[in-house]
Amino acid sequence: xxxxxxxxxxxxxxxxxxxxxxxxxxxxxxxxxxxxxxxxxxxxxxxxxxxxxxxxxxxxxxxxxxxxxxxxxxxxxxxxxxxxxxxxxxxxxxxxxxxxxxxxxxxxxxxxxxxxxxxxxxxxxxxxxxxxxxxxxxxxxxxxxxxxxxxxxxxxxxxxxxxxxxxxxxxxxxxxxxxxxxxxxxxxxxxxxxxxxxxxxxxxxxxxxxxxxxxxxxxxxxxxxxxxxxxxxxxxxxxxxxxxxxxxxxxxxxxxxxxxxxxxxxxxxxxxxxx
Amino acid sequence: xxxxxxxxxxxxxxxxxxxxxxxxxxxxxxxxxxxxxxxxxxxxxxxxxxxxxxxxxxxxxxxxxxxxxxxxxxxxxxxxxxxxxxxxxxxxxxxxxxxxxxxxxxxxxxxxxxxxxxxxxxxxxxxxxxxxxxxxxxxxxxxxxxxxxxxxxxxxxxxxxxxxxxxxxxxxxxxxxxxxxxxxxxxxxxxxxxxxxxxxxxxxxxxxxxxxxxxxxxxxx
Numbered sequence: 001x002x003x004x005x006x007x008x009x010x011x012x013x014x015x016x017x018x019x020x021x022x023x024x025x026x027x028x029x030x031x032x033x034x035x036x037x038x039x040x041x042x043x044x045x046x047x048x049x050x051x052x053x054x055x056x057x058x059x060x061x062x063x064x065x066x067x068x069x070x071x072x073x074x075x076x077x078x079x080x081x082x083x084x085x086x087x088x089x090x091x092x093x094x095x096x097x098x099x100x101x102x103x104x105x106x107x108x109x110x111x112x113x114x115x116x117x118x119x120x121x122x123x124x125x126x127x128x129x130x131x132x133x134x135x136x137x138x139x140x141x142x143x144x145x146x147x148x149x150x151x152x153x154x155x156x157x158x159x160x161x162x163x164x165x166x167x168x169x170x171x172x173x174x175x176x177x178x179x180x181x182x183x184x185x186x187x188x189x190x191x192x193x194x195x196x197x198x199x200x201x202x203x204x205x206x207x208x209x210x211x212x213x214x215x216x217x218x219x220x221x222x223x224x225x226x227x228x229x230x231x232x233x234x235x236x237x238x239x240x241x242x243x244x245x246x247x248x249x250x251x252x253x254x255x256x257x258x259x260x261x262x263x264x265x266x267x268x269x270x271x272x273x274x275x
Numbered sequence: 276x277x278x279x280x281x282x283x284x285x286x287x288x289x290x291x292x293x294x295x296x297x298x299x300x301x302x303x304x305x306x307x308x309x310x311x312x313x314x315x316x317x318x319x320x321x322x323x324x325x326x327x328x329x330x331x332x333x334x335x336x337x338x339x340x341x342x343x344x345x346x347x348x349x350x351x352x353x354x355x356x357x358x359x360x361x362x363x364x365x366x367x368x369x370x371x372x373x374x375x376x377x378x379x380x381x382x383x384x385x386x387x388x389x390x391x392x393x394x395x396x397x398x399x400x401x402x403x404x405x406x407x408x409x410x411x412x413x414x415x416x417x418x419x420x421x422x423x424x425x426x427x428x429x430x431x432x433x434x435x436x437x438x439x440x441x442x443x444x445x446x447x448x449x450x451x452x453x454x455x456x457x458x459x460x461x462x463x464x465x466x467x468x469x470x471x472x473x474x475x476x477x478x479x480x481x482x483x484x485x486x487x488x489x490x491x492x493x494x495x496x
Contacts, residue, residue: 011462011463011478014453015393016456043390044382047383047388049438049488053348056343058343067338070368070371075375
């Protein structure tokens with residue numbers, strides 16, 4: 001037994017440990033059944049202390065609020081029945097964990113989505129900036145060329161700005177949706193779109209780099225009606241598409257000659273339905 | 276305040292060990308579909324077991340029976356009325372969510388509920404305290420004033436018979452440390468700073484005191 005940790009059982013049961021120590025203690029208790037059982041008895045004891053306070057009725061409308069929330073909150077799945085070992089050993093796993101905030105599934109998903117796409121946006125911004133710096137360095141020559149470079153940087157920054165605006169437009173929309181489309185040759189496309197905003201951002205992930213002269217092209221497919229949704233600049237950069245997104249349209253990815261085709265020249269190597 | 280909180284089992288037997296248990300108490304046993312409806316005499320453990328099956332009526336009764344006690348605890352730690360009300364809500368949503376994880380073999384329902392409520396109350400205090408300290412220069416002064424409150428009120432309010440006599444078995448130093456930690460919501464480091472003692476001493480005082488209380492109150496694990 002670890003004395004240093006073991007003496008913290010009292011503070012643990014009274015929730016008097018800092019977040020770090022609490023985590024450390026949780027791990028310790030998982031391994032020391034004796035300390036875990038002491039900690040549990042202390043928690044019961046603390047409950048007795050709480051029970052000594054004169055009861056205080058909460059305002060009645062609180063209950064209505066709780067019941068309303070409960071009606072829309074899913075309960076956790078039960079933990080699997082324990083192994084037939086002493087019941088003590090897995091205490092911390094079953095320890096109620098109120099530090100974990102209650103977040104509705106939708107909000108959770110939305111937040112995951114948001115953070116993922118913010119990362120995409122940040123990455124896109126960084127890429128365009130790096131491209132600009134690259135251009136800057138390669139142009140040491142004439143004033144004219146330098147001006148051209150500046151113009152290119154500006155236009156790229158304008159594009160990044162536009163990208164950001166589109167992204168925040170999509171994120172803010174009530175109907176923003178996300179779809180991951182696996183690609184047959186490896187990798188995937190992450191689609192974020194909003195019909196309301198008539199906007200879609202496509203972020204390729206792990207696509208094969210294509211030989212010169214070939215390029216990825218996206219299509220909107222509605223039965224026989226196929227229209228180009230744009231070219232991917234390369235296998236990594238995000239692409240923006242604005243325009244109406246029909247209900248249940250299929251987004252398909254093909255490899256076309258650089259510059260793109262009028263109609264796809266192959267079956268899509270990846271496709272997903274925007275429902 | 277609403278005058279008459281549901282009386283809480285006036286002669287409360289030690290939680291979780293109140294005589295023979297009805298056969299349907301253990302949530303891991305039996306066929307949920309065949310389970311009897313909760314009966315009017317069910318205690319928190321039974322109500323919690325029914326709550327685990329998604330029974331909102333059982334949960335509603337569990338709330339009625341336990342909310343005044345948990346609210347008293349939360350108010351005691353958090354103090355701010357509207358903040359306490361918010362914490363109480365969060366606690367019961369948490370109880371609903373986690374009811375499926377409650378295991379009557381590991382401890383009493385009341386202990387489980389108090390643990391959830393206390394932890395949530397303490398987390399709230401600590402995060403708002405941290406925010407306040409960042410905002411105000413005189414955070415420490417406020418902290419000191421609170422300590423005086425806690426000490427005075429602790430003495431006045433911890434008066435339920437059994438607990439009161441158990442508390443009397445503690446040394447003053449022990450009961451001070453325990454009260455500050457549990458009712459004051461301070462970390463053992465803060466307790467040490469407030470009492471001007473080394474952290475290790477605070478830690479041992481708390482544990483030694485808890486051992487005395489546990490034995491006096493007849494809590495076994």
